[in-house]
Amino acid sequence: MKRIIHKHPLAIRWFHWINFPILFVMIWSGLLIYWAYHPYKIQVGDTVLFEFFPNSFFLALKLRRRLAEGMAWHFVFMWIFTINGLLYVLYTFFSGEWRLLLPNRHSFREAWQVLLHDLYIRKTAPPQLKYNGAQRIAYTAILLMGFGSLLTGLAIYKPTQFSWVTWLTGGYQTARVWHFALTIGYVLFFVIHILQVIRAGWNNFQAMVTGFEVEKEPAEKAPTEPTVSA
Structure with missing residues (x-):
């Protein structure tokens, strides 16, 4: 026997699937902008240990000399990203979904247990409702990252027009570093998220498309007749 478990409302699925291509375009266009000035690297003294996106990276993907194109795409999709995020926050607030998404006092302990289970150190996954502790923390973090x-x-x-925002974020250069770091954070989130989806299997992916999971119910055992001893 199979039973249908309703999991994700239509609005949540729309916000999720709309946000994915938006963030992809934002990251791609951000690279076109970053080409014009890409100084970030990990360095000890005069020794460069790691350089983020060296010239060979931009040459391989043909991203050089496309600054104006990158800015045009980035600033248009910035508003779509903002509107989609704002609608998502409003929906989760008024629908009550935030109760299932925000971390609680058990979330960090559960997240550690989930990590141990994913690394095959712990045999059983911790019990969860709609989202486990690790998901609550990750989805809340990605929302804060968006803000x-x-x-x-x-x-x-607009460092002049939004001078108070520039000051609040530590100045132009600091804001640029934070913006870059958040972008790297999105990429890491995507990689981990996709790996987790693959690990969870088709049923979990289907729930974000159709809104429900199909679960097999355990077969009922036939009653056995009592034996009579002579």
Whole structure:
């Protein structure tokens, strides 16, 4: 026997799937902008240990000399990203979904247990409702990251008009560093998220498309007749 478990409302699925291509375009266009001035690297003294996106990276993907194109795409999709995020926050607030998404006092302990289970150190996963502790923390963090990207993006985009935002984010250069760091955070989140989706299987992915999961119910055992001993 199979039973249908309703999991994700239509609005949540729309916000999720709309946000994915938006963030992709934002990251791609951000790279076109970053090409014009890409100083960030990990360095000890005069020794460069790691350089983020060296010239060979931009040459391989043909991203050089496309600054104006990158800015045009970035600033248009910035508003779509903001509107989609604002509608998502309003929906989760008024629908009550925030109760299932925000971390609680058990979330960090559960997240550690989830990590141990994913690394095959712990045999059983901790019990959960709609989202486990790790998901609550991750989804809340990505929401805060989106707000941080908006603030630092405005500080970089209009440092004079939004001078108070630029000051709030530590100045133009600091805002740019934070904006870059948040972008790296999105990429890491995408990689981990996709790996987790693959690990969870088709049923979990289907729930974000159709809104429900199909679960197999355990087969009922036939009653056995009592034996009579002679």
